[in-house]
Amino acid sequence: MLTAGAFAASLFSRSALAKKGAEPALLLAQKAPDDLDVSRYLVSEKFDGVRAYWDGQHMWTRQGQPIAVPADIAAQLPAKALDGELWMGRGRFEETSAAVRRAEPRAAEWAQLHYMVFELPAAPGSFEQRYAALRELLASPIWPGLRVVEQVRVGDRHQLDARLADTVRGGGEGLVLHEASAPYLSGRSPALLKLKPQDDDEAVVIAHEPGEGRFHGLMGALLVRNAAGRTFRIGTGFSEAQRRSPPPVGATITYRYRGLTSSGLPRFASFLRQSES
Incomplete structure (x- = not known):
């Protein structure tokens, strides 16, 4: 059986990614249920950035694509695996992505x-123990852009909802809840939950539908399929530039919905x- 260190190394080594084009085996969040026991979780802000995995030498997206990090910054990152978000600030996803x-x-x-x-x-250990180790590792980062995400406990659901409201009011996306006792896991798991005022999910584009009326000559809607295998149209939320150059067939998009x-x-x-x- 692999030790925690050997397991992480086998998942995230640069050579494995380069040879297989594999996606890093990261932990992905589920929607928080209504009957949530908040005492089990550490809570942080959900950052509207780009998920980035540092394997100790190189950085990768969630889908296993390399991220070109400036050499002087890469030299200041630790020779240990890190998982986080590249982020410019609230409401600046497009700039971050570019x-x-x-x-x-x-x-x-x-x-x-x-x-x-x-x-x-x-x-090793629980998420709470790994968080303590992370704070110790990055207590005095050389690169000022390297920051540990604050994780806190809240007393009850009322306090959690109040924290969510404050975050959203300030321009944030929502909250993330990580089970404090959880070992390191990968894949979509109830050990990691997202709490937002609106639901969101991902789907794959399977076709473009032409626009009509004021959208004549542009994309009118995307036909998409989500992880549950449901096929449906998305026709709102696009800028004119996005209608002129829509996400290609095969691309993964994020959409909002209301139940x-x-x-x-x-x-x-x-x-x-x-x-x-």
């Missing part, structure tokens, strides 16, 4: 980026953004 996608990084953009780290994958119909389709689905590849 900066991270560049094959040649721009110093001016990376000067505005923060690497908000919330996990130390190779460390599900009796047949399991998302209500009022609206385009949010194209997910990072």
Whole structure:
């Protein structure tokens, strides 16, 4: 049986990713249920950034694509695996995404980026113990953009909802809840929950539908399929530029919705953004 360190190394080694084109085996959040026992979780802000995995030498997106980190910044990151979000600030996802996608990084953009780290994958123990180890590791970072995401406990659901309201009022996306006693896990798990005022999910684009009326000559809607296998249209939430150059067939997009119909389709689905590849 692999030790925690060997397991993390086998999952996240650069050579494995380069040879297989594998996605890093990261922990992904589920929607928080209504009957949540908040005492079991550490709570943090959900950052509207680009998920980034540092394997100790190189950085990767959630889908296993390399991120070009400026050499001077890469030299200041620890030789240990880190998981977090590259983030410029609330409401700046598009700028963050553009900066991270560049094959040649721009110093001016990376000067505005923060690497908000919330996990130390190779460390043993519970999430609460790994969080303590992460704070110790990054207590005095050389690169000022390297930050540990604050994790706190809340007393009850009322306090949690109040914290969510404060975060959203300030321009934040929502909250993340990580089970304090959880070992290191990967895949979508109830050990990691997201709490937002609106639901969101991902779907794959399977077709473009032409626009009519004022959208004549542009994309009118995307036909998409989500992880549950449901196929549906998304026709709102797009800028004119996005209608002129829509996410391609095969791309993964994130959409917002308000609950599900009796047949399991998302209500009022609206385009949010194209997910990072």
